[in-house]
Every structure is written in structure tokens, then in C-alpha cells.
Amino acid sequence: MSDFWALLENEEKRIIAENFKIQNFKKNEIIYSEGEDPAQLMCLLKGKVKIYKDGVGGRSQIIRLIRPVQYFGYRAYFSREPYVTAAAAIENSIVGFLPMPLVEEHIRKNNGLAWFFIKELSNDLGISDARTVNLTQKHIRGRLAESLLVLKENYGVEEDGLTLNIYMAREDLANLSNMTTSNAIRTLSSFTNEKIITVDGRRIQIIDEERLRKISKFG
DSSP, X not given: OHHHHTTSOHHHHHHHHHHOXXXXXXXXXXXXXXXXXXXXXXXXXXXXXXXXEEOGGGXXXXXXXXXXXXXXXXXXXXXXXXXXXXXXXXXXXXXXXXXXXXXXXXXXXXXXXXXXXXXXXXXXXXXXHHHHHHHHHSOHHHHHHHHHXXXXXXXXXXXXXXXXXXXXXXXXXXXXXXXXXXXXXXXXHHHHHXXXXXXXXXEEEESOHHHHHHHHHHO
8 A cells, every 4th residue: 555655644644554454355255245335445455356246137247356456445435325336356365444434534634645546536437438338349259358458467477477367267257358158168269279378277378469469459
């Protein structure tokens, strides 16, 4: 939280530190649910988190992926409405919590902190707008290619420089790409046959990133 911390005065840091709580979440454990009243600013300290919304027919849509050290769960508080999404741990994760009324109090006194959250919200809105267009206009191959690139950009790769540093279930990959699980599996197989990626269980290696980017761009 160094970017957030740097904007605080010494007394503000003391108050924030006294009220900062840490909680561990197991894989697939819910962090907050749709319809709950927002009360906490959340910061992912370790692990991976998905923000998602349940849709028709029991299908979910992953709205956003959270990586360390990103903040989440605060938009609904600012808009004075219940959560319209839910959050869950993709893997074992550690999340820090700050009471939103305390955060709001400091925002009202600290212009730098206010601009920090304006920038965070603006970035999230820009990403959300771009994803909305891409997920509705791209064909299946383009959507899945984009999702694989999003995973790489968010979580990076392992030491081999190829394997995505996230092991995501096929259902989650489909929910990230706005497609059915069966379509995600077939498209992954197609990419594998074309030697764009290799797949070993939930481990995915990007072999030909240039081709993947072309598919994502023109998909």
C-alpha cells in the first residue's frame, strides 16, 4: 500500500495503521457478496481475486481481476448503494481491510488522497468500458485470446517466461471471456493445435504471443 501510504500525514498513518485489519481467504472463498452493504476498503496483499456478477441461467461474468496490491470494494460505498458484484479468491489470498467511513473522513481532509481514488476509479472505468466493447463485438477466438493476454498482463509468467502465473479453471476462463465452458475448451484446443499455446491441466503456456495478439485485435 505504499502509493496510498505516501499520501498520508504522520497522524493519518497512525490512525490508518490502528484500524487496518488483515484476513486470510481460502481458494474460492467469498470475500463479499452481491447485495451486501459496503463497509470496507479492501486491498489485496497476496494472491488473486476475481470480481464477478451472476447472470442468467446460473452463469457468471468475471468483471475484473485483482492483483497485489490493488484496491477494490469501495465504489459501491461512494455511490451509496449495495454491492452489484461479488468477489472471491481465485487462490489462497490475503486481504487488508479499512473501514470506509474512516477512509471517507481522510479523503475529505486530504486532497491528494481524493485524487488518488478519482484516478483509481477512472482507470477501472476505462478498463471496464474497453472490456464491454471487446466482449460484445469480438468473436469467440478473439475474446479468449484477449483473456489469455489479460491474465499475462495481470499476473505475469513463471520463471520459464511462458507459463501463465495463474491456474484458472476452464469455467472461470469461460466466464472471463463471456462464453460457455464448452466453447472455451474447444477454442483452447484449437489454439493448441495451431501451436499458439500449450495446455497441461490448468497450466497454460503462451508459445506464440504475436499471433495471439493478432487474434485478439482482429477477433
